[in-house]
Amino acid sequence: MSTYVYGIARAGADVPEDLTGIGDPPRPVRLVGHAGLAAVVSDCPEELRPKRRDLLAHQRVLTEAGRRTTVLPMRFGSVSEDDEAVAAVLAEHAAHYEERLDRLAGRVEYNIKAVHHEDAVLHLVLAGNAELRSLAEANRAEGGGSYEQRLRFGELVARAVHDREVQDADLVRGALAPLAEEDRPGPESTGWFLNHSFLLKEPAAGALLKEADRLQRDHPQLDLRVHGPLPPYSFTE
Template sequence: MIYLYGLAAAEETVLSGMLTHAQGLQGPLKLAHIGPWCLIYSDHDDQEILPKRRLLLAHTRVLETVLPICTILPARFGLVAQDLAQVSALVEENATEITAQFAKVTGAIELGVRISFPRQVALDAALQSDTQLYAQQVALRKRGPEAHFAIAEFGGRLADLLDQRRGVAQRATLAALRPLTRDHVLRKPEEDTEVLRAEFLVDANAQDSFQDAVAATAAKLDFAPGAEPLIQMIGPVPMYHFVRLNLGLDLDQAAA
């Protein structure tokens, strides 16, 4: 059996030079031309491949090694096939879809963007934006801890207001960044002060200008006035959120 990493739009000679020192999960990497593309794979011993961190990183490193020189449709971790003949037949069968996926992402990169703000500053800004809620907070401070039911109700209202303001900031950020990208995938925030958690498909030659736009947009938000936005840029990374090598292999042929 063979283990699949991805299908690349590059010549075998170019890829072989880049992958000379890279290692597969269970041995040396191999290349095979299939149609106009090149398959990156390695031998597989038919044993279960568990999603351990070491193996996940090894899979990702193979893809990241070739990202700077070509477009690649990444295979999901653990995808295996019987042999090259099976993969070749499936690639030929799905050639139209594969061609469309390459067209979608050629010349692009995937970048993850996370924007958040210090929580206390965001909470203070929320209170300042609602005079009634601010007055309720002042009154509760005078009543003391015995007003626990009123305090709980106040906390719920403040949380709702913070979420509303976060939503406004998220929409404003997306409105500013969307025209600079080919596509995006919005993800659920992990914290109530994270105004954006998203993956973007960006032209590779526009990476610097996109990152500048992220910083400028975050700085203009009034979600937490006066606070420095906490910005995390991730990537370029394999474009799993926008394309994937999908050959219709049965689920029981996945090693993970």
């Protein structure tokens, strides 16, 4: 029976007794202890795929366990041959895990994603660019312009919007980073122009949220999505 690993905590970690994890029915969560450490694990179902249910279960176990104790979160889908192999890994890297657990104690991750309100950012780039404005006026005067006109105009606008994204990403990162102990870029992906994670002590989160709120008030083109507190996925290394 293979063992699914959610994260690593210290021996004697206070994990809720009735906590269940991945699989259908959900497998009970237990601890595999060794060398002063404890891996948060469950049995692994025969067939494990990145399904919504199991992704949520992974997230939930880390959240529940992390509420009472410091846990180094594993990436989704980490499977070990058996409990003995888990214990061997704990023994082999004990010093490193101890160091990370110390670093992350009492700290959480907040992830911020930024998108633009489309109309607001278009207003902004047109207002700041006379050439785009006059092209817009000309196209409008001709009932929207020809296909080529619209394409060429839209390409210029897209470039101006991209420049604005770079500028606003710096703005948001620069304003929030001083409020966190560490910050790291999230994985690149579609749907937002900034994806950035911040590590901070939980009581400091209030200041981060307040600053994010201020940024949005002062820069109405910004739409910030703040997620947290999260297990510190981005700060395990």
